[in-house]
Amino acid sequence: MFGADGSRFESPxxxxxxxxxxxxxxxxTAPQVYHTMLLHLGLNALWDFxxxxxxxxxRRHLEEMAGSLPAGSLIAADAGFVGDELxxxxxxxxxxxxxxxxxxxxxxxxxxxxxxxxxxDLVWLxxxxxxxxxxxxLRMIVLGRGPKAVFLLTDVLEPSRLxxxxxxxxxxxxxxxxxxxxxxxxxxxxxxxxxxIPRTVLAEHTASLLGLWILQVLSLVSLRRxxxxxxxxxxxxxxDITRRAMRLAxxxxxxxxxxxxxxxxxxxxxxxxxxxSRRARSWPHQKHEPPVGPPRMSELTPSLRxxxxxxxxxx
Numbered sequence: 001m002f003g004a005d006g007s008r009f010e011s012p013x014x015x016x017x018x019x020x021x022x023x024x025x026x027x028x029t030a031p032q033v034y035h036t037m038l039l040h041l042g043l044n045a046l047w048d049f050x051x052x053x054x055x056x057x058x059r060r061h062l063e064e065m066a067g068s069l070p071a072g073s074l075i076a077a078d079a080g081f082v083g084d085e086l087x088x089x090x091x092x093x094x095x096x097x098x099x100x101x102x103x104x105x106x107x108x109x110x111x112x113x114x115x116x117x118x119x120x121d122l123v124w125l126x127x128x129x130x131x132x133x134x135x136x137x138l139r140m141i142v143l144g145r146g147p148k149a150v151f152l153l154t155d156v157l158e159p160s161r162l163x164x165x166x167x168x169x170x171x172x173x174x175x176x177x178x179x180x181x182x183x184x185x186x187x188x189x190x191x192x193x194x195x196x197i198p199r200t201v202l203a204e205h206t207a208s209l210l211g212l213w214i215l216q217v218l219s220l221v222s223l224r225r226x227x228x229x230x231x232x233x234x235x236x237x238x239x240d241i242t243r244r245a246m247r248l249a250x251x252x253x254x255x256x257x258x259x260x261x262x263x264x265x266x267x268x269x270x271x272x273x274x275x276x277s278r279r280a281r282s283w284p285h286q287k288h289e290p291p292v293g294p295p296r297m298s299e300l301t302p303s304l305r306x307x308x309x310x311x312x313x314x315x
Contacts, residue, residue, distance in 0.1 A: 001041040001170055002069065003177040004077040006058035008032040009185075011193040011201045020198030024054035033193065033205050036061035038069075039177040041076070041170065043230050045220060046180065046213050051205055053198070059086045066093045074098060074156075076174040079105075079292045082153060084127050087136045091155055098141075098154045098162070098170055102292025107140065107153075108300040122157065124300060124308060134311035140295075141167050151294055183235045188212060215242060219264045226265030237267040 010030040011017050017031035024032055032054030038047040048068065050061035059081055066075070066089070074096040082099040090097050101107070108124040126135035139157050141164060143150040152171060156162040185191035190208050195201040219238045220230045245260040256263070300308075 001173070002047060002073060002075050003039040003041050003174040004036065004058075004062050004065075004075050004081060005039075005174075005177045005181070006034060006036040006061065006080070007181045007185075008034055008054060009191060009193060009205060012196050014196045016197045017201060021053045021201065022055045030192075031198075031201075033201060034058070034061075035205070035209075036065075037177060037180065038062075038065050038075075039180055041173040041176060043220065044176040044180065044233070045216055045230075046209075049209060051202060051209075059083060062086065063089050066090055066095045069093070069095050072096070074170070076170050078174070084125055084130050084136060087125060087138070087153075087155065088133075091136070096154065096156050098152055098156075098167060100171070100292070101140075101151050101153050101295045103294065103296060104292070106296040106298055107138075108135070108304065109297050110300050110305075123153070123297075125153070126304075126308060131307075134315045135308045137312070143168050143171065147291065149294065184209070184212060187235050187239065215239075218261065219267055222261050222265035223268070226262075228265065228268055232268040234267050234269045238264055241267055 008024070010032055011021060013030045021031035021033060023029050024034070033051055034054050034056040035049060035051050036056075036058045037049045039045065040047045048065045050056075050064055052061070062075070062077070062081060063086060069075075071094045075090065076098045077100070079100045079102040082101050082105055087097065087099075105125075106127070108126055109121070121140055123138055123140050124135040125138055136155075137157065138153045138155055139159075141152040141154065143152065143164075150171070152167060154162060154167070188208075193201050193204050195204050215238055216233070216235075219233050223230045223233060241260065241263045245256070245263070248256065258266075
């Protein structure tokens with residue numbers, strides 16, 4: 001199981017960066033690097049990533065990474081990824097998916113007005129411009145009720161292979177990728193780059209991510225040797241241990257009782273009960289976007305059903 005998501009990183013506002021990296025965020029944003037990441041949901045470990053200018057497409061990035069995933073993998077992603085082309089290419093790569101959908105998508109249902117069962121009913125994803133191709137047959141799963149309900153689409157059509165409980169747990173674990181971006185931007189202070197031309201901005205970004213990746217892999221190996229749960233890895237402790245080891249490396253008079261690798265085996269989260277909420281105060285730059293809402297649903301007319309079934313049988 002993998003989680004997918006994208007995020008933007010800013011760079012200096014030079015003419016070269018503005019021309020090469022583009023400004024694709026809000027008004028008056030700096031030139032940006034678009035980063036799309038795959039996170040292993042079992043270990044919360046970085047698996048793969050792609051980068052590009054601020055105008056790059058996270059869907060195209062995901063398509064590139066899906067080709068190198070083990071067969072039978074499943075990707076969980078938010079509403080920005082779903083689309084007919086992406087679903088077709090993931091199915092061709094033998095990669096399953098569990099994608100959140102919102103009002104930006106229209107699906108065809110067999111009978112308009114009927115309530116989608118929580119375990120999931122079959123729907124067709126078949127935009128008008130792709131009507132010469134077979135429709136994508138998917139299962140819609142509903143988590144929660146009322147205005148906060150979450151609508152998910154998956155190509156795993158049998159509830160015996162992906163139940164409601166499993167879908168809820170997989171989508172809940174997808175939040176780990178948000179924590180991973182917080183680790184990169186806040187814990188390791190890499191929300192902005194310093195280079196003044198696009199080529200070195202991308203090199204700086206890649207080198208920083210590779211450094212974090214190496215530290216995480218070494219930490220997970222050390223945690224396993226120490227018989228600690230790798231999912232309890234604490235990035236801030238691994239950062240502090242590594243910085244201390246680097247400071248003391250040139251001072252031969254100081255000797256640590258444990259090696260750097262042994263110390264990484266102790267870089268786990270604390271489990272003390274917190275006395276106050278960790279939620280930050282409301283800041284002007286925080287996002288307060290409304291919920292994505294349910295997808296639009298259109299009725300599958302008899303003529304469309306016959307046409308679609310004929311294309312499905314022919315494929």
